[in-house]
Amino acid sequence: MKLQQLRYIVEVSKNNMNLSQTAQRLFTSQPGISKQIRLFEDELGITIFERSGKKLLGVTPIGQQIITYAADMLRKAEAIKTLANQYRNPEQGELSIATTPTQTHYLLPNVIKLFATRYPNISLHMTQGRRARSMRRCSVVIVTLGSPTR
Numbered sequence: 001m002k003l004q005q006l007r008y009i010v011e012v013s014k015n016n017m018n019l020s021q022t023a024q025r026l027f028t029s030q031p032g033i034s035k036q037i038r039l040f041e042d043e044l045g046i047t048i049f050e051r052s053g054k055k056l057l058g059v060t061p062i063g064q065q066i067i068t069y070a071a072d073m074l075r076k077a078e079a080i081k082t083l084a085n086q087y088r089n090p091e092q093g094e095l096s097i098a099t100t101p102t103q104t105h106y107l108l109p110n111v112i113k114l115f116a117t118r119y120p121n122i123s124l125h126m127t128q129g130r131r132a133r134s135m136r137r138c139s140v141v142i143v144t145l146g147s148p149t150r
Contacts, residue, residue, distance in 0.1 A: 003077055005040040006070035008033050009048055013067050017049065017056035092121040101128045 007026070012033065015022045023030040034054070041048055048063035049056045059067060086093045095115075099108065104126065112124065 001040065001043060002036075003074065005036050006074055008036050009040065009063075009067055010071045010074060012037070012049070012056065013059055017058065019056065091119055094123045094125065096125045096127065098127040098129065104128050 008022070011022045011026055012019060015025065019030045019033055023033050026033070037048065044066070046062050046066075047060050048066055050058045050060055082093075097108075108126075112126075115122075115124065
């Protein structure tokens, strides 16, 4: 199993089973994609795509599950690259902050100005909200008790 094979099956699915369009978007050849998909299916012993001759018609039920896992694995592989890049270049990257509107208004403006001055190559993203869902993907979650001090 190769990451490239995972990328191919995910992209074919995203491009409505169009191998030519997928090959163009991935800067490779259509026969190369077809071959790698077949090798991957042979390795797993299952069929990911429904076919009529050489034409892909759709995704099999097990194929859909595999594509879901493959997309997740590709995201995680990208996260590993990002993590390594952040380690090599600690003063570059992204920082996501989730906070309440009150903290955004009173507490953070001066802190953000100092941060932006000290780390000009770090992109800062802020989310306001009280719900845990808005805070799940953040690097920093600011929680305070009591009222803000001035």
